[in-house]
Amino acid sequence: MDLDGPSGRPAAPAGGAQRGGSGIPGGRRKQRVSMADVARLAGVSSQTVSRVANGHPGVVGATREQVLAAMRELGYRPNSAARALRYGQFNTIGVILFNLASTGNSRTVEAIATHAAAEGYAITLIPIDVPTQDNVLGAFTRMGELAVDAVIVIIEIHLLDAGTVTLPPGVHVVVVDSDAGDRYSVVDTDQAEGARLAVRHLLDLGHRTVWHITGPETSFASQRRAEAWRQVLKEAGRPVPPPLHGDWSAESGYAAGLALAADPACTAVFASNDQMALGLLRALHEGGRAVPGDVSVVGFDDIPDAACFVPPLTTVHQDFAEVGRRCVQGVLRQIRDGGDWRPGTELVPTRLVVRESTAPPRG
Amino acid sequence: MDLDGPSGRPAAPAGGAQRGGSGIPGGRRKQRVSMADVARLAGVSSQTVSRVANGHPGVVGATREQVLAAMRELGYRPNSAARALRYGQFNTIGVILFNLASTGNSRTVEAIATHAAAEGYAITLIPIDVPTQDNVLGAFTRMGELAVDAVIVIIEIHLLDAGTVTLPPGVHVVVVDSDAGDRYSVVDTDQAEGARLAVRHLLDLGHRTVWHITGPETSFASQRRAEAWRQVLKEAGRPVPPPLHGDWSAESGYAAGLALAADPACTAVFASNDQMALGLLRALHEGGRAVPGDVSVVGFDDIPDAACFVPPLTTVHQDFAEVGRRCVQGVLRQIRDGGDWRPGTELVPTRLVVRESTAPPRG
DNA sequence: CTGGGTAATGTTTACGTTAACTTATGCTGC
DNA sequence: GCAGCATAAGTTAACGTAAACATTACCCAG
Numbered sequence: 058m059d060l061d062g063p064s065g066r067p068a069a070p071a072g073g074a075q076r077g078g079s080g081i082p083g084g085r086r087k088q089r090v091s092m093a094d095v096a097r098l099a100g101v102s103s104q105t106v107s108r109v110a111n112g113h114p115g116v117v118g119a120t121r122e123q124v125l126a127a128m129r130e131l132g133y134r135p136n137s138a139a140r141a142l143r144y145g146q147f148n149t150i151g152v153i154l155f156n157l158a159s160t161g162n163s164r165t166v167e168a169i170a171t172h173a174a175a176e177g178y179a180i181t182l183i184p185i186d187v188p189t190q191d192n193v194l195g196a197f198t199r200m201g202e203l204a205v206d207a208v209i210v211i212i213e214i215h216l217l218d219a220g221t222v223t224l225p226p227g228v229h230v231v232v233v234d235s236d237a238g239d240r241y242s243v244v245d246t247d248q249a250e251g252a253r254l255a256v257r258h259l260l261d262l263g264h265r266t267v268w269h270i271t272g273p274e275t276s277f278a279s280q281r282r283a284e285a286w287r288q289v290l291k292e293a294g295r296p297v298p299p300p301l302h303g304d305w306s307a308e309s310g311y312a313a314g315l316a317l318a319a320d321p322a323c324t325a326v327f328a329s330n331d332q333m334a335l336g337l338l339r340a341l342h343e344g345g346r347a348v349p350g351d352v353s354v355v356g357f358d359d360i361p362d363a364a365c366f367v368p369p370l371t372t373v374h375q376d377f378a379e380v381g382r383r384c385v386q387g388v389l390r391q392i393r394d395g396g397d398w399r400p401g402t403e404l405v406p407t408r409l410v411v412r413e414s415t416a417p418p419r420g
Numbered sequence: 421m422d423l424d425g426p427s428g429r430p431a432a433p434a435g436g437a438q439r440g441g442s443g444i445p446g447g448r449r450k451q452r453v454s455m456a457d458v459a460r461l462a463g464v465s466s467q468t469v470s471r472v473a474n475g476h477p478g479v480v481g482a483t484r485e486q487v488l489a490a491m492r493e494l495g496y497r498p499n500s501a502a503r504a505l506r507y508g509q510f511n512t513i514g515v516i517l518f519n520l521a522s523t524g525n526s527r528t529v530e531a532i533a534t535h536a537a538a539e540g541y542a543i544t545l546i547p548i549d550v551p552t553q554d555n556v557l558g559a560f561t562r563m564g565e566l567a568v569d570a571v572i573v574i575i576e577i578h579l580l581d582a583g584t585v586t587l588p589p590g591v592h593v594v595v596v597d598s599d600a601g602d603r604y605s606v607v608d609t610d611q612a613e614g615a616r617l618a619v620r621h622l623l624d625l626g627h628r629t630v631w632h633i634t635g636p637e638t639s640f641a642s643q644r645r646a647e648a649w650r651q652v653l654k655e656a657g658r659p660v661p662p663p664l665h666g667d668w669s670a671e672s673g674y675a676a677g678l679a680l681a682a683d684p685a686c687t688a689v690f691a692s693n694d695q696m697a698l699g700l701l702r703a704l705h706e707g708g709r710a711v712p713g714d715v716s717v718v719g720f721d722d723i724p725d726a727a728c729f730v731p732p733l734t735t736v737h738q739d740f741a742e743v744g745r746r747c748v749q750g751v752l753r754q755i756r757d758g759g760d761w762r763p764g765t766e767l768v769p770t771r772l773v774v775r776e777s778t779a780p781p782r783g
Numbered sequence: 784c785t786g787g788g789t790a791a792t793g794t795t796t797a798c799g800t801t802a803a804c805t806t807a808t809g810c811t812g813c
Numbered sequence: 814g815c816a817g818c819a820t821a822a823g824t825t826a827a828c829g830t831a832a833a834c835a836t837t838a839c840c841c842a843g
Binding site for chain 1: 452497498499500501502504506507510512519520521523526527529530531537542543544545546547549562566568604605669670671673674695698699701702705724725727728729730732
C-alpha cells in the first residue's frame with residue numbers, strides 16, 4: 058500500500074471513498090457530508106432530507122428514493138452534535154466508576170452498555186484511578202461538562218457527599234453499591250441477604266460459628282456483608298470471632314488465611330468475595346488444613362473461575378447483569394418522566410451456589 | 421423528603437438549586453443555562469463570556485470577575501454539543517469490543533479510558549454481546565452515527581473484512597489483537613514472544629516436550645501463541661503433541677486437563693491463558709498429579725489471582741495498561757496528524773513471571 | 784372551471800458556541 | 814489638539830439539524 062509523501066494529505070480529495078477489501082477508510086475528507094450536501098445532489102431541500110432521514114411522513118416514494126440514493130453515494134451520516142444541540146439531549150449515559158478491573162464492576166458495566174445500546178443510548182466511561190475525594194469530584198465536574206443525560210455512579214457515594222458537587226440540572230443519577238437510598242435512586246445486590254445465606258448455610262452444616270474475611274472498610278458492600286454475618290451469628294447465639302480485614306485481593310485473603318490456618322478452632326470461613334476465598338484456599342492448603350474436611354469456605358460473587366478452584370467454591374451468586382439492567386432502567390425512567398421520580402433502593406436477589414468447599418465439621 | 425404530586429414537575433423552577441448535603445440536584449430546570457444567560461446577568465455580550473470561559477486574552481480583570489461570578493451563580497456549564505458542532509470534533513474515542521468480562525479486555529479498556537481522560541477525551545463504549553458479522557457491522561454503523569473522532573477496535577478484525585463497513589471519513593481506527601497491520605494501526609501484546617518465553621522456560625527446565633491448551637480458534641492471540649509454541653518445539657527438535665482446544669474459560673481448561681492428567685507422558689503444559697491454567701490445575705489435582713512435581717504448568721496473562729493459585733502460577737505477564745496507553749497514543753496521533761499515518765503493528769513486550777507451578781521433571 | 788382543501792416540498796429560524804470582523808474607548812506622541 | 818494606535822468590548826455569521834411556518838401543485842366537489 059502506497060501512501061503519499063511526508064507532506065501529508067492524499068492528493069485526491071474526491072472519488073473512490075472505498076478502499077481495499079474493507080470499507081473502513083483510513084483517509085479522511087476534512088468535511089463530513091451534511092444534509093445540505095445530500096439535498097444538493099438529490100435536488101431537494103435539506104428539510105426533505107431531514108424528513109427522509111427521520112422517517113417522517115409526507116415524502117413521496119420517488120423523492121425518498123432519490124434522497125436515499127444521494128445519501129448512499131455521499132456516505133451521509135447524521136451529525137449527532139447538531140442533533141444533540143437541536144434536541145437538547147445527547148442520548149448518552151455517563152458511568153463513573155472506580156476500578157474496572159474487579160469482576161463485578163466490569164460485568165455490571167457490560168450489562169449497562171448492552172442495555173443502554175438497546176435503548177439507543179451510548180455509554181461514556183469516566184474511570185477514577187484512585188478514589189480520593191478530589192478525583193471523584195474531578196470526575197463529576199468533567200461529567201458535568203460532558204454530553205450526558207444521566208450518570209450512573211458505581212462508587213461509594215459518601216466520597217461525593219463530603220464535597221460540594223454540582224451536576225447540571227437535567228442530569229439524573231443512579232447509584233450502585235451505596236446506602237444513599239434516601240437521596241438517590243440506588244440499585245444494588247442484596248448484600249445482606251447474600252451474606253445471611255452464606256453464614257446460615259455453614260451453621261446449618263453444623264459448624265459452631267463462622268469466621269469472616271471482610272473487604273475494604275470503605276466499601277458499603279463489604280460493610281453490609283459483615284453486618285449480616287455478625288447479625289446471623291448473634292441471632293443464633295453463637296460466638297462472633299473477630300473479623301479479619303482484606304481488600305478484595307486474593308493476596309489479602311491469603312494473608313488472612315495464614316492466620317486462620319493456624320487456629321484449629323476455625324472450621325468455617327465466609328470470605329467477602331471469591332478472590333479472597335481463593336487466597337484463603339491457598340493458605341489453608343499450605344497450612345495442611347483440608348477443605349472441606351477441616352475447614353469449610355464460602356465466597357461471594359460467583360465469578361466464573363470459582364467452579365474451578367481447588368476445591369470448587371461454594372459461593373453467593375450475584376446477578377451483575379441484572380444490576381446493570383436495572384441501572385439503565387432507572388436512569389431512563391428518570392429521563393423520560395422528567396423530574397418525577399423518588400429516591401429509593403432496589404435490591405437484586407442473590408442465591409447460594411453450593412459446590413465442594415463446604416461440608417459438616419469433622420466429628 | 422417530600423415530592424410534589426404525581427402530575428410531576430416541582431412547582432418552584434428557580435431559587436435554591438442547592439439541595440441537602442450533596443450538591444447533586446435531583447431535580448432539573450428544563451433549560452440549561454447558556455452563555456447568553458450568563459452574559460445577560462453579567463451585563464456583557466456572550467462573546468465576552470466565551471472569551472472568559474476559554475481563557476482567551478483581552479478581557480479586563482473586573483469584567484472577567486463579573487462574568488465568573490455570573491457563571492457561578494447560574495451554575496453555567498459549557499454545552500459540549502454546541503462546541504462539538506462548532507469545532508467539528510467531539511473529543512471522544514469510541515471503543516468497540518466483545519466481552520468486557522475477560523480480564524485482558526477490561527484492563528485494556530480501563531487504561532484506554534484513563535489515558536484518554538488525561539488527554540481530554542472521553543470514551544464511548546460499544547459492546548458486542550455475540551461477535552457475529554451482523555453485530556459487528558451494526559456496532560460499526562452505530563459508531564458511525566455516534567459522536568466519535570476515532571475508534572479503537574478490540575475484536576478480531578477479520579469479522580469486519582468480510583462485510584462492507586464504512587466509517588465516516590475523518591474517523592480513525594486502531595485495532596487491538598489482530599494481524600491486520602497492513603491496513604490498520606495495530607497495537608498488541610507480543611503474543612509470539614510471550615509464548616516462546618513460556619515454552620523455552622519449560623524446555624530449559626529439562627522437559628522433553630510441552631503440551632498446549634489453546635484458546636478459541638477465532639482468536640488471533642490464541643493462534644499466534646499456538647504457532648509460537650509449535651515453532652519453538654520444532655526448532656528444538658522436540659515432538660509436537662496434539663494441541664488441546666479450550667475457549668479461555670477455566671471450565672474448558674479443566675476439560676482439557678482431565679485428558680492430560682490421564683497421560684503419564686505429559687510433564688509440562690502451556691495453557692494459553694491463566695483461567696484455563698486454573699482449570700488444568702484442578703484437573704491435575706483431582707487426577708492425583710502433583711504440580712510441579714509430576715507436571716509443570718505455565719499460563720498466560722498474569723492475572724492478579726494467579727499468584728494465589730495452588731500452587732502459585734508461573735505465567736507470562738501481559739502489560740494491558742501499556743496496550744491501552746499505546747492505543748490512545750495511536751488514535752490521537754492519527755487525529756492530530758490528519759491523514760498522515762501509516763498502517764503498522766506495535767508490539768508490547770511481555771515477561772515471564774516464574775512462580776511455583778514449574779520445576780524440572782522428576783528423575 | 785373554479786374555490787377549498789390536502790399532500791408534498793421549500794424557507795426560515797433557533798439550538799449554543801466561537802472565529803472573524805467591527806466598533807468604541809483611552810492613550811501616546813508630535 | 815488630533816492622527817494613529819493599542820486595547821476591550823460588541824456584532825455577525827456559521828456549524829448541521831429539525832420544528833414551525835410558508836408555499837406550491839394538484840384533485841375533486843359544486
